[in-house]
Amino acid sequence: MTRKTLLILLVSMHMIFGPHSFAQQRTQKPPLHAKHWMAITGKPLAATAGAMIFQKGGNAVDAACAMIAATCTMWDTLGWGGETQALIYNPHTRKVVGINALGVAPTGATPEFFRSKGMKYPPEYGPLAAVTPGTPGGILVMLAEFGKLSLKDVLEPAIQMADGYPIEAETANLIEREKERLKQWPYSRQVMLPHLGEKREAPEPGEIFRQPDLAATLRKLVEAEQEALKQGKSRKEAIYAAYDRFYKGDIAREIVRSVQEQGGLFTLEDLARWRVYIEEPVKTDYKGIEVYKLTTWVQGPVMLQTLNILENFDLRAMGYNSARYIHTLYQAMNLAFADRDFYYGDPYFPPAEPVRGLLSKEYARERAKLINMERNDPNIKPGDPYPFQGERNPYLKLLEKWGEQQKGAAKSDSQESARSNEEFEKDFYAGTTSVIAADEEGWVVSVTPSGGWIPAVIAGRTGIGLSQRMQSFVLDEAENPFNVVAPGKRPRATLTPSLALRDGEPYLAFAVQGGDSQDQNLLQFFLNIVEFGMTVQEATEAANFNSFQMRSSFGNHESRPGRILLNEAIPSWVRAELRKMGYEMTFAARTSGPINAILFDRKHGTMWGGSSNHGEDYGIAW
Template sequence: MKKLYIFVLVLLSWNLQGQGLPGLGAGTTPNNKPILHGKSWVAITGKPLGASAGATIFNQGGNAVDAACAMIAATSTMWDVLSWGGETQALIYNPHTKKVIAINALGYAPTGATVDFYKSQGMDYPPQYGPLAATTPGTPGGIMTMLAEYGTMSLEQILKPSMDLAKGYPLEAQTANAMEAQKARIKQWPYSKKIFLPHLGEEREAPEVGEIFVQEDLYETLSKLVEAEKNALAEGKSRKEAIYAAYDRFYKGDIAKEIVRGTREQGGLFTESDLANWKVKIEEPLHVNYKGIDVYKLQEWTQGPALLQSLNILENFDLKSMGYNSANYIHTLYQAMSLAFADRDFYYGDPAFVDSPMEGLLSKEYAKERAKLIKEINDPKIGPGDPYPFQGGTNPYSDILNQNKEALASLPADQLNSSLDPAFIEAFQSGTTSVETADAEGWVVSVTPSGGWIPAVVAGNTGVGLSQRMQSFVLDENLNPYNLPEPGKRPRVTLTPSLALKDGKPMLAFAVQGGDSQDQNLLQLFLNMVEFGMDVQEATEAANINSYQMQSSFGNHEVRPGAIVLRKDTPAWVNKELVDRGYQIELWNKTSGPLNAIWFDWKHGSFWGGSSDYGDDYGIAW
């Protein structure tokens, strides 16, 4: 009898933990991937070779910023759903100042990129692909600024792993097959075709899986950056000045000239002034406090504040008592996100050009009013609120807001499309990668670099793939009057690294790839740990929900009200209750998204790294 009793208790413990709840012997149930325990450093990113690049830099004495820069460079070289002409967004915790720093290395709209221009081309939105989808390159400037300001190593040192990769590395399946799948589009652009399709005329024109993939033009471009740094050092310049000399060669020198020439040859709008005038911005991040934890996100040129708004709304509910992924919890989470993302879709934009009402949007009082709108069933017609009274102002777009509200209210239910076709999902979850690093000195870095994914237009003979981020603008002010394209303006993007501090010390660094689903998955990872007691690896692997009741930031910016993705092991009674509450459910094997996170164990002075089992994401710690 005693053995049977113990067996039942073990089964109960296993079942509770399998549902993401703390059970008997919490933390002992094996995850699909192990926790990364480290005392000196941890490096996690989208590909194993990218993590190896970070480990190499750490083993050479670099800090977390040095390692993050090397990892961004490596993953850009590997086309891990980004390339060198993309964009880099980062949050950095500086242990000396005890402050969180925001890095804005998002490119901007080039000369001539206006609403009227795109409409004159017969477009309802800027294109998803091609030279007219490109913002100016941001990733090189982001890497060099982070390294110069907060790193310790030379540019040559942190570029060595990526230069080795550019000389040739065995191509993994995801990237090789993406090249083959997109070859019809790639053939439109001569410099892309030269790189991605080395077997033209054969049945498979892209590289095979495992084939050594060589990028000679990119290697030459990176060599020029190293050469500029070396020349500056030889002239007696400091480490920092030498890195910025390489920065100037990219944005003002011969590299810039070739990027502009090659882009314009293929129909793009770049000018040399566009590249020369672009600058990386070092900014103050936004943050809210959730139950004693300060959560930091980038400003409203990203979707990051939507996570902060969601936390403010959810603070008005007892989530823990609902139970992890119960029907009531899922419904409350879905509604809170719908309210926050409705505000994102209407109000967020580049603060250098527009004055978004962030004080009101992030106020606790506004969140309480939004929380009152949550009903027992899904509201497919949730729209943006009016945050201006909560910051003592008057909404300059109240007419548009009211018109949209009236139009949505009068829309018949059968015209609210909640189906999830593959093309919509692919656009909605367009990829990026993430980079998370931390070291024993106290530096912490969370990055979501992106842009220039396959199929990318390559800018002339530079090997630099251009961003497709212009598609995140809209051309109709009724959708978002704050996010209309203008030369020099940054589009509102999905890219959204995260940091959380408790008692003034880092608690969690976390990021994920996946387009508009990013802050959904990040919100749930955070709540998994804070509300439901999961460790960092359990939280990255746990079943998440994905909502599509928000404007896609890609393609035609469509919405799928009530559409929800759940993991296949969600209990049938939960599914039934959600259907009764007005949701259209789709079941997937994995829903966690490729989450990467570092949790700080201050009691024992160590790091716990988590990397979900969703994709190729990988980490190394020591």
């Protein structure tokens, strides 16, 4: 056997059987190990904020809140006016709860309003792209209901950073690239471009980046808490006093004044009426593992639907990232995402989504029968889950025409916007960070906060960067009757934290950034561990793939049927088989995430942490 033949054989074995087949498999980043606590997020400094809170005696919820606050202050693909959603395992009730802190469309945000401005969808940028701020409320409710420390303690790292921190190159260079957009909005220009008029107008990497207005806003929240405590209020009541100051007090008034000044639609009533929901998540069982997701106001049920479909196939026998494996997952994901594109929306706003039918195992078996094992199907359509919950579908006429509508939209997209694949993928992967925390008491938190990323409109003297989530709505019910924009309604977002239990105990907490790719990457990460025996760090770094066949949740909501992103390590014979199946392939060196995760080792009473080698994500453990 020649050396070249041996090398090909080894690569083939690696692709088919996976990294677990090789003893002492090396990863590019070391796994984390912990006995007491673990904090992982999108930036090293923000992970340090979580560690600081653990050292003060906080629990995983306190630490998660501090990391969200820090990542917002660092503009880690999100800002303070964005949205937060979380899954929390409460060791005292032994239940998983969901946190819904997604903002809503403001007064006047109707399909007619956006059409009158010549828009096919709400805009990607600017004051009209913003839903009401959700992240401050999400942090405050999580902290009040499930944390231990004071708001003063938890916000201290973020306040210090707002006073000034050494900005990292990734964010500083992004500001420079987006400076022309930022110049459109006066308060964004003042904060983001400290060297206005010079060749480089953004901060330099390593420069102390100061946000005095944001620091003042965060101190106002702490002042409200401390004043309430002086009045004899409880810890929880004092934190809710800070909540009221943000959404009903002087902070709210400045947000509304400045948004209206810059052409937005917010009213004081929009902020005062908005609320955070503590809700029951949805779940499915996969081979004895309970997998939890937030419901249809995000895309989370997509992963559960896909797992239900994949139960009908022997994935392990196919081999890790074989052509047959990739094809099966690609088709199953597209079936679930087609349902997302038609049936998912705000569950607190009529009509009611057919969640029971969508997550039915019987429905999944029927969807699985549609997979052609020999060819990609570029015309996958939403199914009809209503009979699987004993009801008749009220949208059958829209469903029947959905394929025609999609083809018309794709044709229109290609005529109106001959965008490159690079531009398309930038929208597809837009936004987000992730926050994962756990402690020895048993608290586990998985969060995917987002919104208000650069370039964001900053709301006056609050320093709060506003969301861009309005673009995830549609204006035409023919696309999705559950996700048509309306005042007071939440857009169906991509954000999707994950928790899994085994035998009633936490097994895995995991989340990833990356827009419409999130549940695709999380699904493959989960299967890497459950089906192929990878460690949590191996699974975060493993070669994933992405479909672009679903409608993007951003920009012009484009779709690229049959297009697949593959890792450069995929061998030629796998590529050849996929080409025969009708795939248009594109390649990248890293296709895994960035994924952050904690796996709970019950045998040893410890935690394993994984943080992807894709990006600046980082973890600290003790």
